[in-house]
Amino acid sequence: MASKRGALIVLEGVDKAGKTTQCKRLVQALQQSGRPAEVMRFPDRTTTIGQLISSYLEKKSDLEDHTVHLLFSANRWELVPTMKKKLEQGITLVVDRYAFSGVAFTSAKPGFCLDWCMKPDVGLPKPDLVMFLKLSPADAALRGQFGEERYETSAFQKVVQQRFDELMKDTSVNWQVIDASQNIDGVHNNIMDHSLNAINTAQNLPLGELWK
Numbered sequence: 001m002a003s004k005r006g007a008l009i010v011l012e013g014v015d016k017a018g019k020t021t022q023c024k025r026l027v028q029a030l031q032q033s034g035r036p037a038e039v040m041r042f043p044d045r046t047t048t049i050g051q052l053i054s055s056y057l058e059k060k061s062d063l064e065d066h067t068v069h070l071l072f073s074a075n076r077w078e079l080v081p082t083m084k085k086k087l088e089q090g091i092t093l094v095v096d097r098y099a100f101s102g103v104a105f106t107s108a109k110p111g112f113c114l115d116w117c118m119k120p121d122v123g124l125p126k127p128d129l130v131m132f133l134k135l136s137p138a139d140a141a142l143r144g145q146f147g148e149e150r151y152e153t154s155a156f157q158k159v160v161q162q163r164f165d166e167l168m169k170d171t172s173v174n175w176q177v178i179d180a181s182q183n184i185d186g187v188h189n190n191i192m193d194h195s196l197n198a199i200n201t202a203q204n205l206p207l208g209e210l211w212k
């Protein structure tokens with residue numbers, strides 16, 4: 001009998017919501033409970049494509065808006081063989097941002113619609129669970145200043161939040177909204193509960209294709 005596959009779990013949210021901290025906490029907790037798990041993040045800045053994206057985000061280079069959108073998508077596609085292999089080996093992947101960030105951030109720019117932005121990511125491995133860490137702009141401001149990278153302004157992040165709200169209307173994706181204004185342990189406990197459910201359900205189901 002083939003071994004049971006791992007689950008594809010994604011954390012999304014606006015900046016300052018605590019995604020990166022929570023991804024690490026979740027992987028640690030899963031590993032400690034004897035479930036193989038690894039963290040991944042997009043953009044993956046270590047690849048050749050990822051380096052182009054990183055330089056753009058750090059404002060060291062400029063790229064045309066459609067072009068950079070397609071590079072973000074290509075950066076996910078280049079990791080798909082690795083992701084599939086790990087999932088088949090029974091490893092649960094906890095992913096810090098995915099195609100939803102791709103669509104929310106580009107479609108927050110003038111002249112872009114959700115539909116065009118979604119197209120390049122159609123058919124990616126479909127997450128078994130997407131948790132959206134929700135934080136009000138007021139709570140985000142309490143967590144300090146935004147960084148220096150591109151997109152890190154409160155005006156832009158407000159539009160990004162609206163685009164995420166649109167994406168969350170799609171019931172073909174298993175969205176769960178997490179109140180990220182709680183303390184770190186509270187958020188972690190919520191995330192762990194949803195993740196254990198998703199891992200149990202996913203092991204008996206084939207991996208789906210996103211937005212198909």
Ligand code: TMP
Nearest residue numbers: 042043072097098101102105106150151
């Ligand atoms: P990071 O701070 O999590 O490394 O994310 C880098 C930035 O890139 C963040 O502002 C969100 C943005 N982004 C996109 O614009 N498109 C994408 O596809 C992804 C994954 C992130």
